[in-house]
Amino acid sequence: MKAEIVAIGTELLLGEIDDTNATYISRELTTIGVDVYLRHTVDDDLGRIVQVLGAAMRRSDVVIVCGGLGPTPDDLTREALAQVTSRALQTVPGAEQHLRQFFAQRHRTVTENNLKQCQVPRGGQLLDNPVGTAPGILVEHEGSTLIAVPGPPPEMREMMHSHVMPYLRDQLHERGDVPLFTRSLRLADIGESTAAEQLADILDNQTDPALALYASPGEVRVRMWTKAESQSEANKKLGSLEQLVRQRLAEHVYGVDHETMEVALGQALLAAGATLAIAESCTGGLIASRITDVPGSSRYFLNGYVTYSNESKQRLLAVEPELIARHGAVSAECAQAMAQGARLASAADYALAVTGIAGPDGGTPEKPVGRVYIAVDDESGGVIRQFDWPGTRSQFKRRVSQMALNLVRKRVLGLA
Amino acid sequence: MKAEIVAIGTELLLGEIDDTNATYISRELTTIGVDVYLRHTVDDDLGRIVQVLGAAMRRSDVVIVCGGLGPTPDDLTREALAQVTSRALQTVPGAEQHLRQFFAQRHRTVTENNLKQCQVPRGGQLLDNPVGTAPGILVEHEGSTLIAVPGPPPEMREMMHSHVMPYLRDQLHERGDVPLFTRSLRLADIGESTAAEQLADILDNQTDPALALYASPGEVRVRMWTKAESQSEANKKLGSLEQLVRQRLAEHVYGVDHETMEVALGQALLAAGATLAIAESCTGGLIASRITDVPGSSRYFLNGYVTYSNESKQRLLAVEPELIARHGAVSAECAQAMAQGARLASAADYALAVTGIAGPDGGTPEKPVGRVYIAVDDESGGVIRQFDWPGTRSQFKRRVSQMALNLVRKRVLGLA
Numbered sequence: 001m002k003a004e005i006v007a008i009g010t011e012l013l014l015g016e017i018d019d020t021n022a023t024y025i026s027r028e029l030t031t032i033g034v035d036v037y038l039r040h041t042v043d044d045d046l047g048r049i050v051q052v053l054g055a056a057m058r059r060s061d062v063v064i065v066c067g068g069l070g071p072t073p074d075d076l077t078r079e080a081l082a083q084v085t086s087r088a089l090q091t092v093p094g095a096e097q098h099l100r101q102f103f104a105q106r107h108r109t110v111t112e113n114n115l116k117q118c119q120v121p122r123g124g125q126l127l128d129n130p131v132g133t134a135p136g137i138l139v140e141h142e143g144s145t146l147i148a149v150p151g152p153p154p155e156m157r158e159m160m161h162s163h164v165m166p167y168l169r170d171q172l173h174e175r176g177d178v179p180l181f182t183r184s185l186r187l188a189d190i191g192e193s194t195a196a197e198q199l200a201d202i203l204d205n206q207t208d209p210a211l212a213l214y215a216s217p218g219e220v221r222v223r224m225w226t227k228a229e230s231q232s233e234a235n236k237k238l239g240s241l242e243q244l245v246r247q248r249l250a251e252h253v254y255g256v257d258h259e260t261m262e263v264a265l266g267q268a269l270l271a272a273g274a275t276l277a278i279a280e281s282c283t284g285g286l287i288a289s290r291i292t293d294v295p296g297s298s299r300y301f302l303n304g305y306v307t308y309s310n311e312s313k314q315r316l317l318a319v320e321p322e323l324i325a326r327h328g329a330v331s332a333e334c335a336q337a338m339a340q341g342a343r344l345a346s347a348a349d350y351a352l353a354v355t356g357i358a359g360p361d362g363g364t365p366e367k368p369v370g371r372v373y374i375a376v377d378d379e380s381g382g383v384i385r386q387f388d389w390p391g392t393r394s395q396f397k398r399r400v401s402q403m404a405l406n407l408v409r410k411r412v413l414g415l416a
Numbered sequence: 417m418k419a420e421i422v423a424i425g426t427e428l429l430l431g432e433i434d435d436t437n438a439t440y441i442s443r444e445l446t447t448i449g450v451d452v453y454l455r456h457t458v459d460d461d462l463g464r465i466v467q468v469l470g471a472a473m474r475r476s477d478v479v480i481v482c483g484g485l486g487p488t489p490d491d492l493t494r495e496a497l498a499q500v501t502s503r504a505l506q507t508v509p510g511a512e513q514h515l516r517q518f519f520a521q522r523h524r525t526v527t528e529n530n531l532k533q534c535q536v537p538r539g540g541q542l543l544d545n546p547v548g549t550a551p552g553i554l555v556e557h558e559g560s561t562l563i564a565v566p567g568p569p570p571e572m573r574e575m576m577h578s579h580v581m582p583y584l585r586d587q588l589h590e591r592g593d594v595p596l597f598t599r600s601l602r603l604a605d606i607g608e609s610t611a612a613e614q615l616a617d618i619l620d621n622q623t624d625p626a627l628a629l630y631a632s633p634g635e636v637r638v639r640m641w642t643k644a645e646s647q648s649e650a651n652k653k654l655g656s657l658e659q660l661v662r663q664r665l666a667e668h669v670y671g672v673d674h675e676t677m678e679v680a681l682g683q684a685l686l687a688a689g690a691t692l693a694i695a696e697s698c699t700g701g702l703i704a705s706r707i708t709d710v711p712g713s714s715r716y717f718l719n720g721y722v723t724y725s726n727e728s729k730q731r732l733l734a735v736e737p738e739l740i741a742r743h744g745a746v747s748a749e750c751a752q753a754m755a756q757g758a759r760l761a762s763a764a765d766y767a768l769a770v771t772g773i774a775g776p777d778g779g780t781p782e783k784p785v786g787r788v789y790i791a792v793d794d795e796s797g798g799v800i801r802q803f804d805w806p807g808t809r810s811q812f813k814r815r816v817s818q819m820a821l822n823l824v825r826k827r828v829l830g831l832a
Contacts, residue, residue: 023435037464048454285705291701345731
């Protein structure tokens with residue numbers, strides 16, 4: 001079943017807000033195996049809305065329109081649905097009474113504008129909105145279904161949950177469509193093109209289950225999907241493919257589906273019954289912030305030091321002034337000393353330290369902007385790595401944090 | 417000048433990530449007076465990309481394509497630009513050498529896949545990408561301009577800034593369009609509806625310059641815009657309106673345009689010649705990370721403590737065990753003691769401390785999830801505030817960090 005999503009709203013096209021509704025609706029439809037082929041964002045212009053809806057209706061089995069159902073004159077979705085289906089707007093019996101009740105309960109008066117919210121194109125139906133005043137609309141027309149949901153995210157989500165998803169599930173069932181199942185492997189410390197080469201023959205010869213690679217800063221994901229009659233059949237197919245991918249990329253896989261690096265590290269520390277302390281220079285607290293994004297992280301995370309100045313590295317982490325004088329604050333030696341200092345001061349099982357040059361200033365020919373040293377220290381020794389990641393300040397911080405979390409994770413698991 | 421934006425990427429249509437690039441590009445174009453009429457999101461399917469690009473090209477003066485420029489077989493933007501303009505792909509002289517250099521600097525080897533990134537449709541040009549491997553592409557064709565930028569947000573932003581915006585400004589100038597000028601005031605510690613009430617008469621009677629309010633977590637923005645022949649004419653018009661708005665909302669305005677709260681705080685500290693230390697519990701390092709997002713922050717930021725455990729609050733910040741036993745770690749008393757401890761240990765002029773319950777666990781009837789205490793300490797005394805912000809963990813951390821940065825900013829400026 002093919003779907004398109006049309007988001008209505010000038011504020012979206014001005015870039016004032018992210019279109020998180022489109023993301024949410026896409027994810028919901030994908031989950032049940034509806035294929036979202038196209039999304040559009042249109043401003044509050046009746047002609048353009050009708051044009052986009054018309055083209056979408058001709059291409060797709062279902063078109064979900066989000067927004068433009070409010071009571072103000074620039075809410076045009078209702079009128080657009082009427083025009084694109086060439087049907088007159090009609091008031092739904094009983095709807096007006098329901099609306100008047102909703103307003104009375106909230107001690108507000110119904111305006112003329114509100115009453116137009118009780119109208120649908122002839123033959124269509126209103127979708128009840130338990131959390132707001134704007135009902136949704138569903139119209140089946142020439143082999144396609146148009147569904148309009150309100151723009152405020154809580155109202156949209158409620159209506160997707162109580163009306164749209166059950167309707168789509170029924171449609172899928174009637175059509176005899178086989179549901180879609182997905183699984184993603186998350187990789188670290190490997191580039192998208194290297195991963196693609198390692199999997200080249202699988203990528204070239206895939207049919208079902210299928211797979212694709214997606215890259216984001218510091219991370220590559222292998223997304224696998226299959227159509228199957230049941231979860232257990234899907235598990236079998238996706239499991240075989242996962243095994244194949246893991247054979248090639250084992251050391252890089254750190255998590256599955258929504259398991260972030262900070263979650264994976266937390267699991268490793270919990271399983272080992274170990275605690276962690278952190279000393280950050282160039283990442284400025286980002287690593288600690290990511291670790292503490294995980295609920296329950298207080299069970300393994302003891303404390304973090306953001307030692308931006310040399311003086312604070314000496315005072316808080318007992319780094320010798322002579323060491324900094326000889327090797328510099330951005331050096332393997334300093335990273336190692338910071339990690340050791342953090343571990344001993346915190347009585348932690350593991351300590352992680354990073355020191356580097358985030359830029360844009362502070363680089364030298366020997367140590368350019370983007371240079372970073374990451375060290376892990378524990379009772380039995382430690383590990384130090386050096387990287388060069390020129391880029392923007394936030395890119396750099398994000399990448400370093402990802403690699404640093406991964407390094408301590410591997411150390412806890414005995415892989416580094 | 418009319419523009420459309422086309423985002424390429426199956427992961428967008430699967431709902432795996434928000435399309436923040438489309439938001440960013442929309443906002444940038446709006447800022448200079450380019451009208452964004454439509455946006456589309458297309459999956460990695462050559463036929464559909466070509467179809468959407470073709471329709472957009474016929475409707476609009478400029479089409480910005482984002483994503484699909486990577487080195488893998490499902491990166492199809494390059495090929496789509498060639499098909500929709502009926503031009504062959506040709507390698508740009510010199511580009512290959514540049515790419516090989518980029519890879520050599522990072523100690524990576526160039527693959528065959530990477531080399532296709534040096535190709536553009538005949539007559540087009542490559543747009544240099546200083547922060548990644550995928551260059552952009554610009555092709556003028558039959559009265560419309562197609563511009564492709566890479567999907568990774570930092571690369572997209574860099575390319576918008578250094579290539580796309582200058583090109584569009586030139587185009588606007590050549591067409592003799594009266595340029596649009598905008599200015600935004602950023603507000604903290606006030607809700608959208610309260611701000612709207614304060615500005616009600618201005619909002620109701622606006623013509624040119626115009627203004628509107630936009631809310632995001634922890635922040636409200638007043639966006640003002642005008643069409644003017646010159647920057648100085650625009651400055652005059654926007655300046656008068658800004659003055660009017662500031663008269664009503666002075667104490668809430670912390671920055672203009674892209675001045676984030678961490679930048680505003682940095683300016684206040686630099687102007688005062690003062691230094692800052694931070695002690696964080698529930699924000700887990702986010703405040704320090706935001707402060708160090710600002711280049712040059714080492715001039716005023718000394719160090720941060722992420723004291724998640726009670727033991728670390730005692731050891732690093734000299735908080736008395738009796739104080740925690742009596743009032744709890746989440747208390748005004750503990751926040752104040754953390755701030756004082758951080759200031760004295762760091763010999764900083766100001767110290768900021770936060771302690772609270774991010775949830776989902778750890779709440780009690782007296783201190784529910786969302787409770788937070790923020791304290792600033794300096795030589796002449798200090799200030800403590802209490803808030804209740806239930807919400808998701810990341811919403812909570814973001815809001816607390818914003819309010820905490822604002823509180824220390826106001827303290828430095830003598831406003832709190």
